[in-house]
Amino acid sequence: MSATVGNVKFKPGDYKSTLNPVWCPGCGDFGVLNALYRAMSQLEIEPWNTVILSGIGCSSRLPGYVNTYGFNGVHGRALTLATGVKVARPELTVIAVGGDGDGLAIGGNHLIHTARRNLDVTYILMDNEIYGLTKGQVAPTTPTGDKTKSTFWGNPEPAVDPCELAISTGATWVGRGFSGDVKLTTQLIADAISHNGFSFLNVMSPCVTWRGDDQFKALKEILAYVPEDHDRSDRREAMKYTREKGVLTTGVLYEVKGPSFNDRLEEMKQQAMAGRSEPTTREILATFFPKF
Numbered sequence: 195m196s197a198t199v200g201n202v203k204f205k206p207g208d209y210k211s212t213l214n215p216v217w218c219p220g221c222g223d224f225g226v227l228n229a230l231y232r233a234m235s236q237l238e239i240e241p242w243n244t245v246i247l248s249g250i251g252c253s254s255r256l257p258g259y260v261n262t263y264g265f266n267g268v269h270g271r272a273l274t275l276a277t278g279v280k281v282a283r284p285e286l287t288v289i290a291v292g293g294d295g296d297g298l299a300i301g302g303n304h305l306i307h308t309a310r311r312n313l314d315v316t317y318i319l320m321d322n323e324i325y326g327l328t329k330g331q332v333a334p335t336t337p338t339g340d341k342t343k344s345t346f347w348g349n350p351e352p353a354v355d356p357c358e359l360a361i362s363t364g365a366t367w368v369g370r371g372f373s374g375d376v377k378l379t380t381q382l383i384a385d386a387i388s389h390n391g392f393s394f395l396n397v398m399s400p401c402v403t404w405r406g407d408d409q410f411k412a413l414k415e416i417l418a419y420v421p422e423d424h425d426r427s428d429r430r431e432a433m434k435y436t437r438e439k440g441v442l443t444t445g446v447l448y449e450v451k452g453p454s455f456n457d458r459l460e461e462m463k464q465q466a467m468a469g470r471s472e473p474t475t476r477e478i479l480a481t482f483f484p485k486f
Contacts, residue, residue, distance in 0.1 A: 206231035209241065211261045220407070222399030223253050223320055225373030230260065230289075230318070232376070233383035244287040247275040249301060251293040252327045253320035253399065270301030273308045276315045284456045287387065288315040295325045298334040298354050305394075310364035312391045314454040318383065319356055319394070320373070322401035330404035342404075358436035360394040361429060361448050367393035368432065368448040372417060373400070374410050378444060385446060391454040398442060413442055420445030 244262040248254035250269040257264030330343040367389040371379040386393035400409035432448035
């Protein structure tokens with residue numbers, strides 16, 4: 195598969211940077227990265243008009259491995275960076291990436307507000323249910339009861355379902371993938387990028403170091419796909435595929451259409467530029483002091 199932009203043809207490999215990934219052998223993030231290369235080629239995405247942003251963590255290294263503009267920020271701030279870029283340069287393709295610890299713990303607040311604003315960016319969250327970079331502590335998505343480096347007697351907390359959180363806070367496109375299924379993950383990334391509004395893709399991406407070598411096999415055994423007759427515009431139906439036990443349903447869980455944050459900003463801009471006279475000092479003060 196290759197993409198054609200003018201007289202330039204892009205193959206998935208053309209999106210690779212000169213840096214070699216330093217992830218552990220067998221890490222699920224390799225599958226996500228390869229799926230991203232393929233999706234970008236499928237969509238004929240111009241590298242020079244694309245920005246990939248991240249916070250801190252194993253998966254947050256990803257911007258360095260893609261031949262686009264990129265920025266590796268501080269912990270939990272991938273979506274704040276994405277917001278600034280997309281508002282300032284709405285014509286760019288903006289993709290945020292990171293892990294479940296980065297996105298749902300210190301970055302959880304930013305996920306909520308980016309979703310409710312329906313900012314026109316794609317957020318790919320690589321979910322390994324653990325803090326991989328900092329040596330295996332419990333994370334927001336770690337299943338209840340799991341033993342980790344910080345929970346010797348088992349995790350006492352209920353786990354967060356990323357898709358449930360995204361749907362309930364306003365994301366207009368929500369999908370779930372599995373890094374071991376590169377074909378489906380490729381299509382999900384392409385669909386997410388093509389969506390006008392906030393698209394959230396949670397990809398189960400096993401950590402072979404802290405979650406075990408059998409995690410890929412365990413997830414593959416419970417892998418399922420969203421039924422063809424699933425009404426992805428029905429929030430209640432979408433929620434049925436969150437907080438699942440003993441099954442991993444992948445595909446597009448939820449999708450609705452509506453104006454993005456960028457659309458609303460543009461509408462306000464047009465109103466402001468439509469020849470209206472500047473408000474007087476009295477009118478401005480009356481906004482704060484109605485009886486002025």
